[in-house]
Amino acid sequence: MAITSHDHPSYETERAAALLMGLFRAVGDGCHTLVLVTSANGSDIAIGVPFHVEGEEFDADPEDALDALTVLRLAATVGGSAVVRTHFANGASRVCGWKLVEFYAVPLSAAEIFNAYCTDPRTGEPIPPEWGVDHVAAPNVRP
Numbered sequence: 001m002a003i004t005s006h007d008h009p010s011y012e013t014e015r016a017a018a019l020l021m022g023l024f025r026a027v028g029d030g031c032h033t034l035v036l037v038t039s040a041n042g043s044d045i046a047i048g049v050p051f052h053v054e055g056e057e058f059d060a061d062p063e064d065a066l067d068a069l070t071v072l073r074l075a076a077t078v079g080g081s082a083v084v085r086t087h088f089a090n091g092a093s094r095v096c097g098w099k100l101v102e103f104y105a106v107p108l109s110a111a112e113i114f115n116a117y118c119t120d121p122r123t124g125e126p127i128p129p130e131w132g133v134d135h136v137a138a139p140n141v142r143p
Contacts, residue, residue, distance in 0.1 A: 015103040016073035018143035020065070023082055023105060024051060024058045026139045027096070031087045036071045038080030038100075047071045076103040083113070084138075096138035107138035 023034060030053060037046045049068045051060035074080070082105060083097040097113045098105035108116070114135035120127050129135070 012073055012077065013069065015143070016069050016076055019076060019103055019105060019141065020069055020072055021058075022141040022143040023084065023098075024053060024060070026141045027053065027084045027086060029053050029055065033085045033087070034068065035083045035085070036068055036075055036080060038071060038075035038078060040074060040078070045071055045074070072100070075100045092132035092134070094134045094136055096136050098138050098141065103143075105141040107140055110135050110137045113138070
């Protein structure tokens, strides 16, 4: 799957596309959802992209991937995060995440992703984890 936004993409778009493909590749085979989060003008921006990986093949809706590319380009420039949830047939899931800094995905540890999912963002109070969710260390991403 090639991701391009124009015939002559900018350097930032090329880096964001390489990072997006790296995120898709890093999590391995299965059904996944990528969530990208960043901020602009005091507002949070988030997008979710379902995708499937089997071997070297990726499957994602092209429009969703282009929207994700736009958010990823902003997140990689101003800061943000990426989280991938892998869905299993038994209803369980695995979650990992990265901090996005200057077009690099910095892996979060299992404890960091657990804390992100189990802390109320408004109050800072702990909240119980979701049933069936395994919080794991994120793999390295190679663009």
